[in-house]
Amino acid sequence: MRLLLILIGIGLVYGVVPARASVDCPAWDNARLTREIAALSSRLAACDTAYYQQGISLIEDTLYDQLRQTLGEWQQCAGSPPDAPTLAAGKVPHPIAHTGLKKAADATALKKWMDGKQGLWIQPKIDGVAVTLIYRHGRLVSAISRGDGLRGQAWTAQVRRMGSVPLTLPPGSRWQDVTLQGEIFLKMTGHQQSARGGLNARNRAAGLLMRREAAPELQQLGFFVWEWPDGPAEMAARLHALAELGFPLTARYTLPVTGFAQTEAQREQWFNAPLPFVTDGVVIREGQSPAGRYWRNQPAGWALAWKYPPARQTAAIRTIEFAVGRTGKVAAILNLHPIQLDDKRVSRVNIGSPSRLKQWDLAEGDRVIIALAGQGIPRLEGVAWRVKDRKPVAYPDPHRFTPFTCFTLTPECREQFLARLVWLSGPHGLALAGMGPESWRKLLDNGKLASLTGWLQLSRDDLAAGAGFSLKQAEKMYASLQLARQKSLRQWLSALGLPPYALNALSGGSWASISRRTEDDWHAHAGIGKKRAAHLWAFLHHPPVTALIAGLQQQGVTAFMPETPDRPRVTVNRGWPPGGPPAH
Structure with a gap:
């Protein structure tokens, strides 16, 4: 019953019910707060009139209830009591x-x-x-x-x-x-x-x-x-x-x-x-x-x-930021005032590409509708309310980051470079135990990495004294990193960023034979069209990639070493099941 929930919302504001923490007021000046209160109050009054006098709902009940509570909180921030809803009292x-x-x-x-x-x-x-x-x-x-x-x-x-x-x-x-x-x-x-x-x-x-x-x-x-x-x-x-x-x-x-x-x-x-x-x-x-x-x-x-915990909640957008993935794709991230959905506390939601953000027409302060998708991942489902004063979003250059950028660390490359490291050590790459985002971030913060494969040269002392890990952690980490030297060519190429569709086309070849492939050679394999073939050739001949592989050869990494009578080609596939890396 909508009125019942209105009373509950007003009760929360007045402290009639055991309440949560004090109201988190938006960082607006008094003039803006007054404008936003007036706009939301007018909208809810229209909803009340349609609902109670015409039997028409302009907004889903649970969302109405949450917006009514939001209005009460804003009014409390302004030092005024919550509006009474526009009710049809009847005769x-x-x-x-x-x-x-x-x-x-x-x-x-x-x-x-x-x-x-x-x-x-x-x-x-x-x-x-x-x-x-x-x-x-x-x-x-x-x-x-x-x-x-x-x-x-x-x-x-x-x-x-x-x-x-x-x-x-x-x-x-x-x-x-x-x-x-x-x-x-x-x-x-x-x-x-x-x-x-x-x-x-x-x-x-x-x-x-x-x-x-x-x-x-x-x-x-x-x-x-x-x-x-x-x-x-x-x-x-x-x-x-x-x-x-x-x-x-x-x-x-x-x-x-x-x-x-x-x-x-x-x-x-x-x-x-x-x-x-x-x-x-x-x-x-x-x-x-x-x-x-x-x-x-x-x-x-x-x-x-x-x-019951609501299946969907409205949340205010605190800030909007953009994250860069390992292939250079940019994702728009909404940082939210935290909400509780089921057993999860949600404060961030990834809504996809910057173009999707433009389609949603979002700005800081808007109240968005969040639900949990499969595997408990928060998902944007709609916009419950748009603030009147809208701060323009500074969109990134869509061409700045690509699959060919950020193989070495620079200030503007840090995010993509870190994403490359996380992929490299993960199950799709070298499967290095104990090397997750926090470990890589710690090495970066301590200036221990400038190259995507520079960690092969780190000693136990570099990891312990220089990077701030305990002796026990450093020992385990060093052993895990050094095991990478024996990983297969397939794992190494995936770790460096070779697209998944190319992995099944390696056909057990050596690095020497694969590096000599032309675009036509790649195109001859099933599932690889001309565009993909051109991309593969360009990736494997991209100077930063060839420089990384030359460095791996100097480090004696087995997968990239030339075949000799006393050094047969290694075809081990440690960490992956038959048929290749895990699907993603």
Whole structure:
């Protein structure tokens, strides 16, 4: 329910809920902060009007909620209270006010809230639309949207057409005059929240209820009772009575819990289990609540929401930078205000080439939508909000770095040179144990490397005293580096940057025979067209590459040494499975 989440967001700003760290204010002057607040406030007001008055969602619910919280934080930075959302309060009064829900910031906050409480219960936090149902003399006489918690819109006609809400109560029941509060939701079959997410179900339910004409799709809606003001005092008796009145779903999904461990396990179970509705967390509540006349349209003290981590989050762009890979390709990197996605803290996302950055039209301060792709890699999925004052991005020269640059270290080449070293020592290259990015970076910082293969000349003392590694580290590193002398020609050429498509065309030849190949020779191999053949010839005859190989020959690296009767060609393939290097 959007209003509920608005209240949660406002609660966070005011400290109603155990909060995270203090607000991280943007580094804007007061004039800019005022402009950005006005622009975002205007946008959210338009979203509110469309949603509450027309049943149209201009933005996904979870993103709206996050932007509403962002606006509140900006307003707090400006020293002013958060705006109240533009709500359609309606004209129909609720007989008992709708309360909101406080939200636990994390597991620690929930434990603190649960501490010392007895008789706790857990329910799924269904993602739908809140209503009040009023029965008089056993008949449904009114259904009222939540509105502002005190007044709402008349939805009686729509609710009567749903088919999932009893129009009359059993005549034999003692409960004939009843007021219920609960959630209208979009029915699902075997919905797994962990796999499928929210599916914008809240919006779809709200849209059906707000249509002026009768919609047969109303039959797709269900109802879950989460409050029965002035019903049976004990939860067990309340659930039993609700089932007899025609609301069995509440009893099925309201379970007692005795501690945090059980609560956490049930939350995880519902997150992964097939359910008949979309959820966005759980609600932990006390078994008893005050009399309805004491309820107010503000977060209740007897219940607390513990939401699931969102599948997508908005994050503010701190800075934009460009990274150079080993082949000279430039990638645009967004440095973000850190966000939590699942179990990962995300502060950077690679969005690809500079041309993609131009397509996204991003600037520092924009709020982007981030999700986790395969293997937990953060991915840019959209733009939630663009700031009004936009700092131009300084794009790099697209022709500065290529597969033929940065085989030696210069100040502007450091990034590509380091990427070449990481590739060289990795599984696609020489598979040198213990030589990762940090080890190479340390050697560069201490001035120990100027050439892509200069590490072959380093001694144990160079690594220990000169580069800052411990004696034990230096010993292991030295042994690993020296093993490279016996690696195969295939591994060495891949390590130096020969493209993968050329490796299967080496045909077990020696370096002398491979270096004599012409473009036509390369083109004769399957999968190598004229363009690739020209590239291969140019790479192997590129002066920095030939200089590196000459140096390797002087160092006695077996793979590049000429064949002699007493020195047969080495064809070992240490570190790779049959068929070549790992695919990438």
